[in-house]
Amino acid sequence: MNVIALEFPPVSHLFDWPDILFSGSLFAVNKTVLIYLAAVLITSAIFLSAGKQRGSLVPVGVQHVAESGVNFVEESVVMETIGPEGKKYLPFLTTMFFFILFSNIFEVVPGIQFPANSRMAVPITLALVVWVIYNFVGVRSQGIGGYLKNSLFPPGVPKALYLIVTPIELVSTFVVRPFSLAIRLWANMVAGHLLLVTFAILTQTLWDNGYVGAAAPFAMLILMTGFEILVSVLQAFIFTILTAVYIGGSMHAEH
Amino acid sequence: MLNILTLAATEAGEMLEGLKAIGAGLGYGLAAIGPGVGIGTVVGNAISSMARQPESAGMVRTTMFLGIAFTEALALIGFVVFILLLP
Numbered sequence: 352m353n354v355i356a357l358e359f360p361p362v363s364h365l366f367d368w369p370d371i372l373f374s375g376s377l378f379a380v381n382k383t384v385l386i387y388l389a390a391v392l393i394t395s396a397i398f399l400s401a402g403k404q405r406g407s408l409v410p411v412g413v414q415h416v417a418e419s420g421v422n423f424v425e426e427s428v429v430m431e432t433i434g435p436e437g438k439k440y441l442p443f444l445t446t447m448f449f450f451i452l453f454s455n456i457f458e459v460v461p462g463i464q465f466p467a468n469s470r471m472a473v474p475i476t477l478a479l480v481v482w483v484i485y486n487f488v489g490v491r492s493q494g495i496g497g498y499l500k501n502s503l504f505p506p507g508v509p510k511a512l513y514l515i516v517t518p519i520e521l522v523s524t525f526v527v528r529p530f531s532l533a534i535r536l537w538a539n540m541v542a543g544h545l546l547l548v549t550f551a552i553l554t555q556t557l558w559d560n561g562y563v564g565a566a567a568p569f570a571m572l573i574l575m576t577g578f579e580i581l582v583s584v585l586q587a588f589i590f591t592i593l594t595a596v597y598i599g600g601s602m603h604a605e606h
Numbered sequence: 607m608l609n610i611l612t613l614a615a616t617e618a619g620e621m622l623e624g625l626k627a628i629g630a631g632l633g634y635g636l637a638a639i640g641p642g643v644g645i646g647t648v649v650g651n652a653i654s655s656m657a658r659q660p661e662s663a664g665m666v667r668t669t670m671f672l673g674i675a676f677t678e679a680l681a682l683i684g685f686v687v688f689i690l691l692l693p
Binding site: 362426427428431432531534535538539541542585588589592593596 | 664665667668671672674675678679682683685686689692
């Protein structure tokens with residue numbers, strides 16, 4: 352593909368990585384898998400090491416990171432959306448937040464620079480896990496009849512309108528939700544990666560041809576790297592908060 | 607005349623690619639209009655309510671992110687179509 356006379360690689364090349372280990376088998380390992388493994392290791396290392404030492408009253412080091420992370424998810428996700436009875440989902444939400452955050456943040460780590468969530472597999476799996484959990488919570492707290500009735504026939508709607516409302520609710524609650532959750536995370540990461548790649552290629556081409564103008568896209572690249580850090584954190588936050596909203600919504604019947 | 611026809615036949619593939627690219631660009635551009643206006647409205651109203659009642663800023667911020675997430679989904683679907691249509 353040729354963009355403003357630059358050799359721009361096809362989009363699929365930017366996201367396909369060759370297998371490193373076990374090539375060709377079901378368990379082939381490439382860069383994306385390694386990033387996910389690193390994210391899992393970092394997340395569990397932070398919380399396991401913070402949980403193992405008996406906490407000092409004034410948190411320092413890794414305990415401080417873990418405590419402020421848990422505190423952040425508790426205050427601004429669980430309490431704002433589910434309420435006090437959502438405390439038992441705090442471990443799940445915190446783990447998910449940090450896992451998504453670490454697999455996103457590799458987008459701006461020099462030398463790696465690939466957001467693992469720009470491959471669809473893990474976002475859609477996480478979204479399906481969330482789908483199972485919020486349906487399970489809804490059935491357990493309202494009974495299967497009550498859950499279906501509350502989610503398909505929202506109260507306060509005129510009887511005749513159920514002809515339109517019920518199919519829409521059926522599709523949006525049980526079909527579209529996991530996909531929109533997964534696509535939101537995935538597409539944001541793809542867009543961010545494309546943006547960074549575009550400016551990097553522009554910078555390199557101008558530099559190779561000896562133009563001083565390479566400074567302009569380079570400045571933009573630095574700026575966009577900062578912006579992508581924000582996007583990585585924000586997408587992890589939004590995924591977590593939407594999970595909490597879905598769990599809260601199926602826990603309490605709408606009135 | 608025949609010359610033009612054969613030219614058209616050989617260039618039909620390239621033509622299709624070009625039309626796809628135009629469609630992808632236009633599609634994403636159109637898909638970004640509504641969410642752009644929508645996110646502007648959401649954030650603008652959130653800011654004015656935060657300025658009016660700073661003590662409720664936490665709740666407003668959470669709800670603002672929710673609103674942004676739902677509005678942004680439309681733009682992202684446009685982006686997905688853009689990626690799928692790219693030659």
